Amino acid sequence: MSLKIYGIVASRAVRPLWVAHELGLSYEHVPVHYQGGGTRTPEFLAINPNGHIPVIDDDGVIVWESMACALYLAQRFKAKDGSTLAGVTPAEQADVLRWTFWAVTECEKDALTVLMHQVAMPADQRKPELAQEAGRRLAVPLRVLEQHLASDGREHLAGSRFTVADICLASVLAWIKPVPALLAEHPRVAAWLDRCLNRPAQQQVRQLGRQAS
Ligand SMILES: N[C@@H](CCC(=O)N[C@@H](CS)C(=O)NCC(=O)O)C(=O)O
Missing domain, CATH: 1.20.1050.10 (Glutathione S-transferase Yfyf (Class Pi); Chain A, domain 2)
Structure with a gap:
């Protein structure tokens, strides 16, 4: 399993990062800044054509839009004790x-x-x-x-x-x-x-x- 979260903490990337830490997930943080051109490279635009952070890559499942990233992680993963951040009913x-x-x-x-x-x-x-x-x-x-x-x-x-x-x-x-x-x-x-x-x-x-x- 490999999970990557793109985007510096001082940005909307805090949303999926916070979910990942609540759930105790292992992930790779790729701290792309929103200034300085890092979101405009061909490699970055290939994962988010909007040129914004955050983006997550969950074993090839790419999600952009910070709230969607947070909701996706909450739906996809549980904490080790089995608890969930997602709605159940x-x-x-x-x-x-x-x-x-x-x-x-x-x-x-x-x-x-x-x-x-x-x-x-x-x-x-x-x-x-x-x-x-x-x-x-x-x-x-x-x-x-x-x-x-x-x-x-x-x-x-x-x-x-x-x-x-x-x-x-x-x-x-x-x-x-x-x-x-x-x-x-x-x-x-x-x-x-x-x-x-x-x-x-x-x-x-x-x-x-x-x-x-
Ligand atoms: N609606 C998007 C907005 C994303 C967004 O604007 N991110 C900012 C950082 S918080 C960004 O990447 N700005 C760089 C740019 O627009 O060039 C989301 O919630 O993910």
């Missing part, structure tokens, strides 16, 4: 897909705008008004998530255990964590995000990123 599977699609369609673009224009880009290139508008729009999905977590005092998004849906959404909302004001009115979201990001597998992945830099 149709209802759980629907829940996992629902929150994963929701992360992309309702949160990802605005969370990235906040990250770029409030935190990550050089100060002279930031447009604070873009970050503010994105933050205002994010209040709507954050309220939805707060209500979801309040129902039955639930600790996880789908079913009653940690699943790949938590990984997919937490990897998006981690982008707004450096802006505490956005989470201040959503204490359950903030606590859920902390629980996810404090998991040993997440910390292992962050450590991998630090080692590589």
